[in-house]
Amino acid sequence: MKNNGILIVLVLLAVSTAQAAETATRPSATMGEPGHDHAAMMRKAKTSWTLYPTLKVRMSGDSRATQVITLAPQNIVADVIEDYSNDLNDEKAHSKLPVGMGGAKFDRSAKGGFHMLAAREENGANVRVASTVYYNGERGAKNPTAMFMQQKHELEIIPQPQPREHSRYRANEDWKFMVRLNGKPLSGQKVYLETSNGSMSEFVSDAQGMFVMHVPDDFKAEEEGGQASAHNHGRRGADLVLATEYVEQGKSYLTALNSNYGPDAFDQRNLAKGAGFVLLGMLGAVPLLRKRKTEQKGEESDNA
């Protein structure tokens, strides 16, 4: 029985080294090249992937201690960014962050949990709102549902729910949102989606003001590693924005909600190989199932 265990481990090692050799060549072809990183930075600097107003969350600094989070309004002019924390009972639940050169600085010592951030521009009969959600990783976060549902603007797009900590929107996933006007669900409302990878689509809200966003699968293979950084654990990402417009009594409202999203869940994963290894492990345990002739309580083997 013990020999069996050793055999399995050997087979596993052999198969994984074989695979290792196969994968090892791939990342090095795209990563290690300085030119590639430069290209990624250029892409990042170019903000014209959408004309809708957005709030870009930027992180700088290598370690957590030196990390600075900047909120940069794009396609919108605003002096302040409104910050709603998910603890409505806190006196600092709603604060205004002044926008300086390059954007507003997010107060990292602020309450933990989800923050709804918004920039607002009122120009005569036009009201434009850019909004995004930022998760300030701290322990003991309150349930943010009430904060999300609290009315903040005339026209609003509200996540139902927001992806929780450590998860995010990913290609081919469906996520629900509510669109509201003056706190009331808006039915039959058109909402447009644009991504920094160049996709466009539109959704229509139902009688309850709900619509489902299907995240497009628009990452190109050659982008592997692009925009990956220590902050997002080396994951690829792109930006998306949902936007909707409404005209009422001569006033026009435009509200946008932007976020980051990632590739498909199975991107850089292999189901068949995964299942193969599970099967291999299962086979390794089969000898344990056989009844021994003497049926004595004997040795047990473990794959440890």
Added chain:
Amino acid sequence: MLKTLFPTLGRVRFTVQILMLFLTVYGGALLGSYTVDRISQALPALSCAYDKTTGDHCILIVNQHLLHHRVGEALVNAQNFTLKVFIPVVMSVGIFFMFFFFLNKMFCGWVCPLGTVQELLYRIGRRLGRPLNRFNPKNVGRVRPVKWLMLLVLVLALPVMAGMGVVSNELGDPFCQVCPSRIATTLLTADSEQIAVRTSTTVNFALGALGNAMFGFIIIAALAARQPFCRICPLLSWNALFQKLSPMRLVKKDAHEKCEKCGVCEKACPMDIHEIGTQFGKKAFHEDCTLCGRCAEYCPDDDVIQIKFFGIRLFGSSREYYKKRVKLETPEGTQKKRVISIHPGKPKTENE
């Protein structure tokens, strides 16, 4: 009424385990998507953060994450090694302990979804008439150090080293990458993402392959061996670090003559802790104990083995109880045939 619903401690535990399985695997779907941010975020059981509907997540992912991104990174820039680094670590261990304090290793025996899955598989194995493979007192010592090694290397050392840049970044969460609970709990939500092995880097692939193979091994082994993964689980050793600090205890008499010839409790113990039969007093509460209470159920003498909370007896062995218990199930866990009572006026007694 309670007596008929819960005739044995085993039945109470089974019920709690099923409830906890639902909370840990589907809690987010049942109680709202943000539940996971709001219970402990440092549970002393392998409730998995990768499960999209989990109600809470384990402490091990937090340990790996903090050691990688806070402690490891701060060690490199020694000048930044301030209190700031330690506060989150102390906070998460503190919250872990707030929960652990009350239930101690019952988090293994009563709460952990992977513990429950293994037990359910073992029950199926009994129905299928599979043998029971177990460690005897001579060879059990060989596997016991592995859980400490798993904790030291996969949960503590490698994440710190990854943060310091000594080893590659993909080794920042090595235990999660091999953790069978990640695969088991996500499969229970019909999510096959975690079983698909990561191909992004060699390290990810090798760890993923190892994790998958270990998962496969465990689910088959569990049909013919009790709690195969628990023996090497780093959360068992992590919890063992704190088990003496909780007032929830397994307490055995300081001396009992019959133990030498009896040994039924050893047979009942799913962790093959022979010390429960051979040792007395404090030594009987072993580092591998999951506080399942089976030894106390199957000890045939009054109050030799007890589960106590702050010295208050919650459950203790008794001759009466033992006689009833062995009629339903053998110490090894094989269910006896259903008995229909023919005594007039008495309803049929049912087995679990």
